[in-house]
Amino acid sequence: MKLKFLGAAGTVTGSGYLFTNDHTKFIIDFGMFQGTKEEESLNTRPLDFLPSEVDAVLLTHAHLDHCGRLPLLVKKGFRGPIYATEVTQELAEIVLFDSAKIALSDQENKLINPLYTEHDVVETIKLFKTIDYHEPQEFKHLKFEYINAGHILGSASIKITTPQNQSIIFSGDIGAYPDLLIPHTEFFENANFVVMESTYGGRAHPNENPIELFAEHLNSADATKGTLLIPAFAIQKTQVLLCLIKELKAQKKIRPDLPVFLDSPMATETTKIYADHSYLFNDRFQNDSTPFDSPALNVALRNKQSSQIKRTKGAKVIIAGSGMMTGGRVLSHAKEYLPDPNASVLFVGYQAAETLGRDLKQGATEVKIDSQKYPVYCKIKEINSLSSHADEPHLLNWLKNIKNINTLFLTHGDDDSRIKLASEVRRKLAVPEIILPKLNEEINLEV
Numbered sequence: 001m002k003l004k005f006l007g008a009a010g011t012v013t014g015s016g017y018l019f020t021n022d023h024t025k026f027i028i029d030f031g032m033f034q035g036t037k038e039e040e041s042l043n044t045r046p047l048d049f050l051p052s053e054v055d056a057v058l059l060t061h062a063h064l065d066h067c068g069r070l071p072l073l074v075k076k077g078f079r080g081p082i083y084a085t086e087v088t089q090e091l092a093e094i095v096l097f098d099s100a101k102i103a104l105s106d107q108e109n110k111l112i113n114p115l116y117t118e119h120d121v122v123e124t125i126k127l128f129k130t131i132d133y134h135e136p137q138e139f140k141h142l143k144f145e146y147i148n149a150g151h152i153l154g155s156a157s158i159k160i161t162t163p164q165n166q167s168i169i170f171s172g173d174i175g176a177y178p179d180l181l182i183p184h185t186e187f188f189e190n191a192n193f194v195v196m197e198s199t200y201g202g203r204a205h206p207n208e209n210p211i212e213l214f215a216e217h218l219n220s221a222d223a224t225k226g227t228l229l230i231p232a233f234a235i236q237k238t239q240v241l242l243c244l245i246k247e248l249k250a251q252k253k254i255r256p257d258l259p260v261f262l263d264s265p266m267a268t269e270t271t272k273i274y275a276d277h278s279y280l281f282n283d284r285f286q287n288d289s290t291p292f293d294s295p296a297l298n299v300a301l302r303n304k305q306s307s308q309i310k311r312t313k314g315a316k317v318i319i320a321g322s323g324m325m326t327g328g329r330v331l332s333h334a335k336e337y338l339p340d341p342n343a344s345v346l347f348v349g350y351q352a353a354e355t356l357g358r359d360l361k362q363g364a365t366e367v368k369i370d371s372q373k374y375p376v377y378c379k380i381k382e383i384n385s386l387s388s389h390a391d392e393p394h395l396l397n398w399l400k401n402i403k404n405i406n407t408l409f410l411t412h413g414d415d416d417s418r419i420k421l422a423s424e425v426r427r428k429l430a431v432p433e434i435i436l437p438k439l440n441e442e443i444n445l446e447v
Contacts, residue, residue, distance in 0.1 A: 001166065001445035003195075004049070005437040007031060008412040011039055012199055012352065013065035015412060017170065018049060018442075021162050024140045027057045028158060028170045028195075032068025032099070035352040043069065043115055048440065052077035056139055057127075059084040060172030061155035062091035062235060068099055071120035074127065081129040083137065085146060087154025087280065089128045090273045091235055096121045098266050102327065133186075150175025150185030151388055152236040153274055159188045166447055168193040173412070174390040174398055176205065181240050183282045185390070190403040192447050198413030199350070200391040202420025210385040214244055217346050217381055218254045222315040226342040229378075231330045231357060233323035234267035236388050237349050239274045239292060241319055243285055246294035256295045261309050263300040263329045264321040300329075310336050323349050325356035331369055338367065343378040348386045392421060400429055406447055407433040 001021045007014030007030075014033035019026045033042040051073045059082055060066055070082065070092075084092065100121050103114035131137055133156065136145045141163050146156040151173040161167040169191040178184060221228035232238045242262070248254045262268060271292055278291060285291045300306040306329050309318060320330035334356070337343035351357035359367055361382060366375050390398065399408070408431045410418045415436070422434045437443065 004442040009437045009439045015066045025054045029066040030069045031066040036354045056080045057082040062088045067092045071116035071124045074124045075120045082127045085154040086130040147186040167191040171196040177394045187401040192406045195409045198410045198418045198421045199389045201417030205391040225314045228317045230346045238267040242292040259316040261318045341377040347382040
């Protein structure tokens with residue numbers, strides 16, 4: 001057995017692994033590198049393997065940093081099945097078409113060749129083969145199984161088992177505990193090798209009630225008749241916020257007629273998919289036939305509707321993408337409200353280096369948007385306990401449930417996070433070998 005690390009080795013983004021056993025090759029995830037210009041440049045580097053020789057892709061979930069380069073794989077000759085849960089397939093279709101449109105826009109604006117086109121996305125979607133959790137699969141001589149990773153709807157951890165009964169687990173992104181919307185993360189009981197994410201290695205989420213904190217921020221904006229701008233990821237984070245707003249309004253913990261604007265076409269599409277699969281929600285929201293609909297919720301479908309939001313006087317809440325403020329309609333609102341001392345920007349998710357979101361969180365007093373400078377007079381707020389990623393204590397808890405581990409590979413985290421998590425694993429768990437792989441490193445898996 002061999003394992004090659006195609007991404008997320010020293011970075012959070014770009015997840016991808018090439019697993020080889022005898023003459024069978026699987027790719028587990030093939031995501032986009034995001035963040036710094038240096039990281040994004042990795043998306044265009046030549047592939048050092050032949051996609052046509054890959055037998056199948058196993059996809060953990062639909063976030064861009066896990067699925068974003070699949071159309072490139074197809075463009076370069078891959079023709080095998082792409083295994084995923086049904087929800088992941090539906091969400092990935094939205095994510096990949098959006099990515100292709102952005103690439104086309106970049107081509108027109110920056111005169112660069114797109115990584116792939118909408119045609120490549122169409123051909124990619126044709127290859128998807130949906131499977132359910134806890135439904136063991138066989139492909140050639142290998143067996144694999146998906147279980148709920150608790151990160152976003154449809155997300156999975158994957159276990160591959162060889163005829164020699166050797167096994168490897170790919171954690172995917174492990175969800176925070178407890179998640180407000182979807183069931184708790186599951187775990188496999190044993191494996192020889194484990195590839196585990198380390199996004200929040202060395203860190204613990206604050207011991208705070210995120211729902212009460214969210215209500216405080218909403219009520220603060222209401223009391224000052226100000227605007228609360230929330231940059232939010234289209235998948236999972238937006239849906240969690242909408243559910244909480246409905247619940248808080250129903251309980252009259254915030255004003256029921258407080259205007260809320262959802263201004264993200266992609267989030268609107270993904271919210272429909274979430275609603276169609278609400279049977280996968282946890283007990284808290286599973287029995288609600290309209291979990292995202294609340295009084296005074298306004299959905300801006302067209303650009304004209306988006307541009308008219310600023311005409312609403314008094315208190316209002318705007319949920320807009322993108323979550324790191326790297327593009328999307330949130331930038332138009334940022335231009336409007338960053339200079340407004342009565343407005344607030346509330347961050348509820350991860351902000352990568354060299355993004356506008358990270359700059360604002362770090363206290364920037366002036367930022368540049370579309371080549372124009374804007375002063376930052378608004379208040380910058382954050383809720384760190386709404387993360388969809390497990391923190392270090394919960395990563396350790398997930399790992400300790402897996403028996404017979406020979407080697408642990410830590411990925412999907414910067415080196416500082418990986419080093420700190422490795423130190424805690426050595427201190428608290430009996431794992432014989434821990435490896436922090438490098439990009440494109442190939443390792444022989446031997447028990």
